[in-house]
Amino acid sequence: MQDKGISREKVIKTLRDYKNRDLTYQSGRILGSMCTCPHPVALEAYAMFLESNLGDPGLFPGTKDLEDEVITILGDMLGKSDVHGHIITGGTEANIMAMRAARNLSDVKDGEIIVPKSAHFSFKKAAEMLCLNLKEAELDENYRIDLNSVENLISDKTVAVVGIAGTTELGKIDPIAGLSEICLDNDIYLHVDAAFGGFSIPFLQDAGYNLPEFDFKIPGVSSMTIDPHKMGLAPIPTGGILFRHREYLESMSIETPYLTEDRQSTIVGTRTGASTAATWALLKHLGRRGYRKIATRCMDLTHYLAESLEKADFILVTEPELNIVAFRSSQLTLEEISRGMMDKGWLPSISAHPPAIRIIIMPHIRKNHLETFLADLKSIN
Ligand SMILES: Cc1ncc(COP(=O)(O)O)c(C=O)c1O
Numbered sequence: 001m002q003d004k005g006i007s008r009e010k011v012i013k014t015l016r017d018y019k020n021r022d023l024t025y026q027s028g029r030i031l032g033s034m035c036t037c038p039h040p041v042a043l044e045a046y047a048m049f050l051e052s053n054l055g056d057p058g059l060f061p062g063t064k065d066l067e068d069e070v071i072t073i074l075g076d077m078l079g080k081s082d083v084h085g086h087i088i089t090g091g092t093e094a095n096i097m098a099m100r101a102a103r104n105l106s107d108v109k110d111g112e113i114i115v116p117k118s119a120h121f122s123f124k125k126a127a128e129m130l131c132l133n134l135k136e137a138e139l140d141e142n143y144r145i146d147l148n149s150v151e152n153l154i155s156d157k158t159v160a161v162v163g164i165a166g167t168t169e170l171g172k173i174d175p176i177a178g179l180s181e182i183c184l185d186n187d188i189y190l191h192v193d194a195a196f197g198g199f200s201i202p203f204l205q206d207a208g209y210n211l212p213e214f215d216f217k218i219p220g221v222s223s224m225t226i227d228p229h230k231m232g233l234a235p236i237p238t239g240g241i242l243f244r245h246r247e248y249l250e251s252m253s254i255e256t257p258y259l260t261e262d263r264q265s266t267i268v269g270t271r272t273g274a275s276t277a278a279t280w281a282l283l284k285h286l287g288r289r290g291y292r293k294i295a296t297r298c299m300d301l302t303h304y305l306a307e308s309l310e311k312a313d314f315i316l317v318t319e320p321e322l323n324i325v326a327f328r329s330s331q332l333t334l335e336e337i338s339r340g341m342m343d344k345g346w347l348p349s350i351s352a353h354p355p356a357i358r359i360i361i362m363p364h365i366r367k368n369h370l371e372t373f374l375a376d377l378k379s380i381n
Contacts, residue, residue, distance in 0.1 A: 023347070025362070028369025032349025034168070034196055034227075036362040038235040038278070045274075045281035046235050052273025054087070058260020063273035066280045073283050074240055077202050078194070078224055080216035083242040084249045086266055087228070087276040090239035091195030092122035093267055094225035095162075097241045097252070099126040100267075101223065102160035102189035104251040111159035116145035116174060117353060118167040120193065132159065143167070143318055143354070145174040150182055160189040165214040166197025169351040169358060171322035173197060173214055180220030189222045195239070197322055198226030200295040204322075206288060207296045211321070216244060223248060228279040231295065231323075233286075233363060238275035294363050298323040302361045305370050312378050317356040326356035331381050340380030346373065 023029050025037040038046075049063060057064040067087055075083030088094060103111055112133045115123045119136075127134040135158075138149035145163060154161075161183050163174035176192055183190040192214060194201070201211050215224060223243045228234035243249045253263035286294070302323045306316055309327050317326040329337055334350050337357055341348050351358040359373075 025364035028365060028372070029346060030362075031359045031365070031369075031373065032347065033362065034230045034360055035236060036230075036233060037364045038229075039233040039282055039286070041281050041285045042234050042278035046278040047274075049272075049274040049277035052277070053270050054273045054276065055264070055266070055268065055270040056259045056261070060273055063276060067273070067276045070276055070280050070283065071240075071242065074198075074226055075216065075242055078198065078215040078226065078242065079218075080244065083216065083244060084246045085223075085240060085242035086249075086271075087279060088239045088241060088266060088271065089237040089268065089275075090229060091120065091193065091225050091227045092125065092239075094195065094227070094239045094241035095120065095122040095191070095193055096126040096129065096267060097265070098162075098191040098223045098225065098243075099123070099130055099132060099160060100252045101243065101248045102191065103130050103132060105189060105248065106159040108157055108159055110157060112153075112155065112157040113160045113162065114150055114153045114158060115162040116164060116167075118143060118145070118164060118169060118172065119162060120164075120168045120195070123162060133157070143170050143172045145179070147175060147178045147182065150179065154182070154186055154188065158186070158188055160191055162191045162193060163214075164197075165192055165194035165201060166322050168196065169324075169353060169356075170318055170326055171196065171320060171324035171360075172318075173201065173212055173321060175212065176214045176221065177212065177218050180218045183222075184220040190220045191223045191225070192221050193225045195225045195227040196230050198224065198240075199228065199231035199291065200298070200322060203288065203292040203295040204299060206292050209299070216242075228275070228282070231298075231363070232279065232291075233282055233294070234275060234278045237272075238279055240279075295323075298361045298363060298365070301365060301367060301370060304367065305359060305361065305374075308370070308374050309377075312374065312381070314377075314381070317354050323361040325359045325361070326351060326354070327359075328356055329381055337377070337380065341376060344376040344380070346376065 052063040229238040
């Protein structure tokens with residue numbers, strides 16, 4: 001570090017130079033991310049609460065009340081308003097917390113968790129950190145968890161089963177009702193990772209989309225991940241973890257001797273209240289109608305892209321269920337498409353299971369972005 005500080009103007013100018021090298025959501029060039037442009041109301045709320053620390057909630061009782069209200073509203077959106085949880089950094093932390101609760105609630109040593117092969121890699125981190133063994137269940141022909149495979153993997157070491165509502169690679173919704181029956185029959189904790197789908201499935205159902213039940217309305221669901229910083233339009237970092245019963249959250253609480261609360265269940269200690277304020281602002285400002293409009297617009301563009309790709313002789317890997325389109329070409333390998341599109345300024349995301357180019361139609365995507373993308377794609381095919 002240099003001894004003498006540099007002027008504010010120089011600092012900001014240099015930062016701007018760095019920032020100018022980043023891609024922006026507004027440019028439409030970010031097609032493979034589950035994050036998006038935060039809503040302006042969320043940014044205003046976020047800035048208001050920058051100094052608030054929910055790791056020491058007695059100092060910030062106003063922010064704590066906001067968090068309680070946000071958790072109740074999210075629970076209500078997901079079928080049960082009396083849930084217990086926190087606004088945290090994102091889906092990874094939420095999934096680790098859920099697996100930690102499941103492990104702590106069981107008295108099994110060297111426990112196992114069963115996740116679908118389509119699960120986000122955060123479960124691998126969770127398994128490693130919590131000394132759990134990860135068992136991967138097979139998928140069916142529609143890339144959803146295969147219930148027979150889950151039943152075959154269950155053993156007296158199983159501490160949790162995980163279903164996904166909006167898989168990372170294809171946006172598929174696992175049969176949560178089927179998982180619930182299996183888990184209730186075997187007295188096993190069921191976690192639903194709705195990091196991606198949590199902020200769209202309820203609103204698409206309102207709009208008449210025929211999507212399956214996936215939330216706390218299903219009796220066996222013990223906890224859910226829902227990420228406001230994905231389809232919720234909140235700034236990063238904003239994740240949500242919800243538990244059906246208070247004891248699940250408390251099963252991982254640790255004594256906090258010098259703080260204004262006696263015990264803490266979250267993984268991080270100091271925890272921004274700004275994410276909570278931003279989420280509260282969005283839930284109030286957009287309401288169900290606002291979120292419905294956003295989710296249906298993304299789906300309309302998803303169908304437009306899927307149909308245009310088929311017309312141009314690309315092969316859809318599967319019918320989109322949520323706002324993700326995965327495709328291949330019969331002429332070019334995925335690497336050739338990727339290289340060709342990179343030369344034209346795109347950074348396509350390649351999914352591994354199944355191999356495909358994966359486009360996520362987030363709220364920042366406009367039709368003209370997709371038209372340009374399609375024109376460039378056709379020119380290299
Ligand atoms: C289904 C799912 N769960 C969890 C995560 C992890 O979320 P984060 O990157 O916010 O930690 C993702 C990320 O894309 C995801 O798609």
